Amino acid sequence: MRVALFVPCYVDQFYPKAAIATLELLEKLGCEVHYPKNQTCCGQPMANSGYEHLTGGCNNLFVDNFSGYDYVVCPSGSCTLHIKEHLHADGKEDQATEIRKKVYELTEFLVDILRVKQLSASFPYKVGLHHSCHGLRGLRIAQMSELVAEPFSKPAQLLDLVNGLELVPLSRQDDCCGFGGTFCVVEEAVSAKMGKDRVADHISHGAQYITSADLSCLMHLEGILRRQNSDVKVIHVAEILNNSL
Amino acid sequence: MSREKILAAVKFNQPAAMPLPDMEVLNKLTDVRTDLVSKYKAIATAGGSFVYEVSGFDEIKTIINNEFKAGVKIISALNELSDYIYAETVKHEDGHTFADVELTVLRTQLGVAENGALWLTEKDMGSRVLPFIAQHLAVVISKDDFVPTMAQAYQTIGDADYGYGSFISGPSKTADIEQSLVIGAHGPRSLSVFILS
Amino acid sequence: MSTATTKDHPHLAAEFNRDEPRVNWHDETLWWVRAKRDIAAHKLPEWELLRETASQIKFNVLSNLSTYLEQFEANATKNGIIVHWAADATEHNQIVHGLLEQKGITKMVKSKSMLTEECHLNEYLKEQGIDVIDSDLGERIVQLANEPPSHIVLPCIHKKKEEIGDIFHEHLGSAKGESDPKILTETARQHLREVFLTRRAALTGVNFAVAETGEFVICTNEGNADMGAHLAEIHIASMGIEKLIPERKHLGVFLRLLTRSATGQPITTYSSHFSKPQEGTEIHIVIVDNGRSIQLGREEFRNSLKCIRCGACMNTCPVYRKSGGHSYHTAVAGPIGSILAPNLDMKKYADLPFASTLCGSCSNVCPVKIDIHDQLYKWRQVIVKEGYSPKAKTMAMKAMALTLASPTLYRMGGKTGRLVFKYVPFAVNNKLNPWYNQREMPKAPDESFGEWYAKRKGAKNS
Numbered sequence: 001m002r003v004a005l006f007v008p009c010y011v012d013q014f015y016p017k018a019a020i021a022t023l024e025l026l027e028k029l030g031c032e033v034h035y036p037k038n039q040t041c042c043g044q045p046m047a048n049s050g051y052e053h054l055t056g057g058c059n060n061l062f063v064d065n066f067s068g069y070d071y072v073v074c075p076s077g078s079c080t081l082h083i084k085e086h087l088h089a090d091g092k093e094d095q096a097t098e099i100r101k102k103v104y105e106l107t108e109f110l111v112d113i114l115r116v117k118q119l120s121a122s123f124p125y126k127v128g129l130h131h132s133c134h135g136l137r138g139l140r141i142a143q144m145s146e147l148v149a150e151p152f153s154k155p156a157q158l159l160d161l162v163n164g165l166e167l168v169p170l171s172r173q174d175d176c177c178g179f180g181g182t183f184c185v186v187e188e189a190v191s192a193k194m195g196k197d198r199v200a201d202h203i204s205h206g207a208q209y210i211t212s213a214d215l216s217c218l219m220h221l222e223g224i225l226r227r228q229n230s231d232v233k234v235i236h237v238a239e240i241l242n243n244s245l
Numbered sequence: 246m247s248r249e250k251i252l253a254a255v256k257f258n259q260p261a262a263m264p265l266p267d268m269e270v271l272n273k274l275t276d277v278r279t280d281l282v283s284k285y286k287a288i289a290t291a292g293g294s295f296v297y298e299v300s301g302f303d304e305i306k307t308i309i310n311n312e313f314k315a316g317v318k319i320i321s322a323l324n325e326l327s328d329y330i331y332a333e334t335v336k337h338e339d340g341h342t343f344a345d346v347e348l349t350v351l352r353t354q355l356g357v358a359e360n361g362a363l364w365l366t367e368k369d370m371g372s373r374v375l376p377f378i379a380q381h382l383a384v385v386i387s388k389d390d391f392v393p394t395m396a397q398a399y400q401t402i403g404d405a406d407y408g409y410g411s412f413i414s415g416p417s418k419t420a421d422i423e424q425s426l427v428i429g430a431h432g433p434r435s436l437s438v439f440i441l442s
Numbered sequence: 443m444s445t446a447t448t449k450d451h452p453h454l455a456a457e458f459n460r461d462e463p464r465v466n467w468h469d470e471t472l473w474w475v476r477a478k479r480d481i482a483a484h485k486l487p488e489w490e491l492l493r494e495t496a497s498q499i500k501f502n503v504l505s506n507l508s509t510y511l512e513q514f515e516a517n518a519t520k521n522g523i524i525v526h527w528a529a530d531a532t533e534h535n536q537i538v539h540g541l542l543e544q545k546g547i548t549k550m551v552k553s554k555s556m557l558t559e560e561c562h563l564n565e566y567l568k569e570q571g572i573d574v575i576d577s578d579l580g581e582r583i584v585q586l587a588n589e590p591p592s593h594i595v596l597p598c599i600h601k602k603k604e605e606i607g608d609i610f611h612e613h614l615g616s617a618k619g620e621s622d623p624k625i626l627t628e629t630a631r632q633h634l635r636e637v638f639l640t641r642r643a644a645l646t647g648v649n650f651a652v653a654e655t656g657e658f659v660i661c662t663n664e665g666n667a668d669m670g671a672h673l674a675e676i677h678i679a680s681m682g683i684e685k686l687i688p689e690r691k692h693l694g695v696f697l698r699l700l701t702r703s704a705t706g707q708p709i710t711t712y713s714s715h716f717s718k719p720q721e722g723t724e725i726h727i728v729i730v731d732n733g734r735s736i737q738l739g740r741e742e743f744r745n746s747l748k749c750i751r752c753g754a755c756m757n758t759c760p761v762y763r764k765s766g767g768h769s770y771h772t773a774v775a776g777p778i779g780s781i782l783a784p785n786l787d788m789k790k791y792a793d794l795p796f797a798s799t800l801c802g803s804c805s806n807v808c809p810v811k812i813d814i815h816d817q818l819y820k821w822r823q824v825i826v827k828e829g830y831s832p833k834a835k836t837m838a839m840k841a842m843a844l845t846l847a848s849p850t851l852y853r854m855g856g857k858t859g860r861l862v863f864k865y866v867p868f869a870v871n872n873k874l875n876p877w878y879n880q881r882e883m884p885k886a887p888d889e890s891f892g893e894w895y896a897k898r899k900g901a902k903n904s
Contacts, residue, residue, distance in 0.1 A: 007892075009846065010884075011850070011891065012890045012891045012892055013886070013890050014884040014885075014887065015884075015887075016887050016890055016891035016894055017887075018891065018893065019891035020518070020894065023895075033650045035892075035895050036851075037892065037895070037896070038494070038849035040845075040846045040848075040849060040852040041846040042851075043843075043846065045842065045846075046839050046842060046843050047819075048800065048819065048822070048845075049796075049826075049835070049839060050795075050796075050822030050823050050825055050826035050827075050831060051823075051826055051836075051839040051843065052823050053823070053826075053827065053842035054839055054840060056847075057843060057844070057846070057847025057848075058843065058846050060848050061847055061848075061849070066703070069717055070592060071622050083859070129463045132798075133799065133800070133801035133802055133803070134802075136802075137801065137802035137803070137805075137806060138802065140536060143507065144803070144806055145480065146480075146758065146803055146806035146807045147806060148486070148487070148489035148490055149490065164587050168892065172473070174803075175760055175803075176760045176799050176801035176803065178760065178799060179799065180798070180799030180800065180801075181799075183796070183798070183799050184877060185875065185876040185877050186452055186796060186876075187451070187452050187455060187761070187765075187796070187797060187878070188452070188876035188879055188880075189452070189455050189456035189458075189459040189765075190452075190455045190459065190761050190764050190765050190797075191466060191799075192879065192880035192881060193459055193462070194760050194761075194764060194799075195880075195881070196880070197469070197764075200457065210617065219884050220881065222882075222884065223877070223881030224880065224881050226882035227880075227881055227882050241488070246527070247527040247528060247529040247533060247731075248527040250529055251511075251527055251529060251683065251729070251731045251735060251803055252508050252511060252512065253733075254731070254735035254736075254738075254739075255507050255508040255511065255683065255735045255738060256508035257739070258736070258738040258739030258744075259504060259505055259506070259507050259508060259738055260503075260504060260505045260741070260744065262505045262506060263498070263501045263502050263504060263505040264498075264502060265498070265499060265502045265688060266494075266495045266498035266499060268495065268691065268695070270491065271488060271492065271495055271695070273837060274487075274488045274491070275488060284767055288708060292707070292708070292711075293691075302904075312810070321743050336720065337672075337720050337722075338722060340672060340673050340675060341639055344635070344639055345781075351537045355448065355767055357481035357709075359698075359708060360698075360707075360709035361708065361709070362709050362713070367720075369782075372672075373668070373672040373720055374668070374669070374672035374673055377665045377669050377672060377712075378669065378672075378673075394691070394694070394698065394879045395694040395695075395697050395698050395709075396691075396694040396695075396698075398694065399690060399691045399694040400691070402690070404655075404690070406717075407715070407717055408521075408716075408718035408719075409714070409715065409716055409717060409718070409720070410713075410714075410715045411668070411712055411713060411714040411715065412697070412709065412712070412713040413711065413712055414709050414710070414711050414712075414713075415711050416709070416711070417663070417664055417711060417712075418663050418664070418711055419579045419580075419627055419663060419664050419667040420596075420663075420705070421578070421579040421580035421583065421596065421597070422579070422583075422598075422601075422603050422623035422626055422627065423471070423601070423602065423603045423623060424474065424475065424596070425473055425603075425623035425624075427624050427627040428731060429624050429627070429628070429631065430579060430627060430630075430631060430663065430664035430665065431577065431631060431634055431635065431638070431663075431664045431666045431669050432664065432665030432668070432669065432711075432712070
């Protein structure tokens with residue numbers, strides 16, 4: 001199985017450990033992982049700011065980098081969703097369509113495609129799981145609390161396989177953290193308040209780590225935790241699943 | 246004329262016709278006719294209504310006599326409760342004189358188990374304002390007159406011709422001040438429901 | 443986005459956030475309403491089918507709206523109701539004033555109608571010398587406070603009981619310092635009862651208008667719409683053109699959804715169906731367009747007109763909960779307001795589609811399944827293309843797009859201190875950067891993943 005690893009720009013630049021964990025995890029699970037080296041960004045920062053019309057260059061580059069693999073896997077629900085919903089390229093629409101179908105967020109890839117039922121990972125800590133909105137309501141990697149439907153959570157299902165890990169309950173299981181791309185600076189007051197409230201929910205339930213399938217949320221929450229000099233840390237779900245594998 | 250302008254703009258801008266959904270699946274799913282009285286009772290009570298299961302009108306009279314002081318103004322739309330002012334004899338033009346009505350007693354043929362609502366039309370009311378202006382409202386319903394949900398309620402109503410009708414599901418209430426529930430906003434301070442067995 | 447004259451959402455939200463305990467209180471109050479909605483919805487196993495059915499009915503309505511409007515008009519007229527048409531807010535206000543003037547009425551009681559808020563009817567009538575009293579308790583409170591409602595279902599959700607106590611003490615003579623909701627409500631009851639008994643005209647909104655029968659339905663918990671309408675000589679009902687539903691039986695779908703979504707109650711206390719005027723009285727309906735037919739023509743945004751004004755999207759919206767209704771500076775706040783308002787004035791409301799994280803909770807609580815968050819995204823694209831975005835932002839976005847479209851530029855940026863991110867505002871390590879007000883910057887690692895990977899043995903570089 002030839003898998004192309006799509007590492008979002010901010011993960012590449014700020015959280016290489018999460019990308020390394022994703023790569024190692026996929027390899028240990030038997031995937032032939034390729035990293036197309038000319039990749040940059042999915043184009044979401046422009047698109048969500050109202051500049052989707054400027055993403056043509058990004059899209060073209062993305063199609064060039066990621067065509068021809070069995071799957072494209074990404075350790076970010078948000079970037080995956082953007083590709084799934086908005087990747088189009090003039091003259092290469094067939095390839096773009098193919099990629100839109102083959103792109104997976106890491107945890108959904110592990111659960112739905114690799115059908116991972118066991119892991120030899122261990123992580124003896126109390127962990128709060130933050131669902132990113134794009135992963136949750138966009139990709140449906142877990143059931144959202146708004147719907148009258150059977151609950152499930154792909155990330156939680158995987159975390160349950162990790163030795164020693166205890167998932168803490170939350171008062172608001174899927175309230176948004178307030179990152180929101182450029183929202184985090186344009187609407188700084190509300191963004192920060194939303195992040196503070198999410199962090200407080202995790203802390204009040206005894207979390208030692210906050211994990212998520214999306215680092216953009218975690219970057220925001222980490223910024224708040226560090227400002228508060230908190231001992232609580234953020235960690236991408238891949239790093240937990242890859243821990244002492 | 247704005248009428249023509251609006252209609253033309255709407256007609257020009259509306260999308261291609263889309264069909265109405267089939268309501269049968271929903272109607273069947275919700276048409277569960279077991280324990281309707283107990284379901285009604287639970288929901289209506291939770292909504293602030295006082296529900297009494299009674300064997301007959303004498304029992305209703307006793308309850309009313311216990312709950313209300315002698316001499317207060319009570320208007321009733323039921324022949325069986327003839328000690329009070331009969332609703333058919335009052336005129337809606339006199340609506341403003343009902344300001345001192347302590348209790349209005351009405352009869353309905355339709356109650357909804359899922360939400361505690363009782364369907365009352367103008368005919369049942371005598372005057373439209375009566376169920377609203379009275380300090381308290383009581384409604385009499387037979388135990389066989391309940392339907393499971395609003396879907397069946399509208400099947401029962403069908404194409405009935407009424408000038409005015411209202412589903413009333415409890416006492417007048419508000420939670421506008423800090424979401425604190427307060428019973429007795431502008432309408433009746435209580436709703437008593439008498440279920441006749 | 444910001445203009446010199448009007449404060450935009452980010453500024454108003456920042457002001458709201460200066461009092462953090464109050465933000466917490468506001469947030470928790472609305473979350474509680476959202477939680478009640480969840481409990482109510484989960485009691486119905488058929489909830490999602492109900493939403494889907496309601497959505498389909500509303501799509502059918504939008505696609506046949508001109509026919510349903512004519513059908514409604516014909517049936518209402520047959521029932522003895524007098525129908526008026528208003529192209530915009532001004533015409534609506536003039537029609538209402540004209541009706542009052544004809545009868546020599548100078549005092550009117552009004553129940554909740556967001557349409558009249560949208561049309562600024564109260565201000566207009568005041569200028570014409572008409573005294574209007576809002577009878578919904580929440581609306582009366584904000585009216586006395588000289589403020590607009592901050593929520594379409596819970597108009598004074600932003601006010602604390604002590605503040606309401608002060609307002610009532612000043613205007614309605616309640617005891618100084620009295621803040622018990624029961625006592626304050628009783629004060630309003632006595633005050634408004636007098637109003638109901640003395641007003642010859644009552645204006646109400648409309649929740650649903652049935653094309654098949656010509657009747658319309660008004661839902662309240664307080665009974666104020668009925669008290670006003672039944673005691674008045676003339677009842678004026680204002681409705682937007684989108685309030686139509688095809689048949690009476692469809693009320694069975696919408697009345698099951700409306701209040702469960704709004705407050706978690708299974709139904710409002712009163713769901714009143716007005717079909718004919720009471721003998722000797724008049725019912726007038728004013729059917730208002732005010733931009734709705736334009737929205738109907740916007741393919742990407744037309745289904746915002748499916749809205750039944752339950753307010754569920756506001757209660758669930760974390761941005762609304764933490765910024766308050768007034769920060770949206772429009773009659774209908776929150777997510778739904780943010781997709782409706784730009785249709786009326788794109789420049790004035792260019793900030794609103796950006797007042798969201800696109801979390802999508804709104805679309806999923808919506809009882810008629812409006813794709814609210816997708817429309818917020820689409821409005822952003824339209825607003826930028828129409829030129830209502832700040833120039834500096836456009837420049838930055840262009841530069842960023844260029845960098846990210848070029849692997850070479852991207853890598854160069856990374857190597858020189860991750861400069862690529864100078865266009866991503868959260869990464870600017872500068873104390874003027876808003877990110878830094880309440881958050882630390884991410885720590886830059888020694889090498890990027892790309893750099894690490896290049897050095898990795900057996901790297902499958904493609």
